Amino acid sequence: MHSRLTAIIEREDERYVALRPEVDVASQGxxxxxxxxxxxxx
Numbered sequence: 766m767h768s769r770l771t772a773i774i775e776r777e778d779e780r781y782v783a784l785r786p787e788v789d790v791a792s793q794g795x796x797x798x799x800x801x802x803x804x805x806x807x
Contacts, residue, residue, distance in 0.1 A: 770788065771786055772785060774797055777793075780794065780795060781794055781795070781796065781797050
């Protein structure tokens, strides 16, 4: 079974903040591609 998750990525000062609202997870990093590694995929 596959499902899609929303990734909301915003820049805040020198960092990017990412949120996956469906699973209530947030992360931050210096680059956008880094969020693909950090945020859950399911």
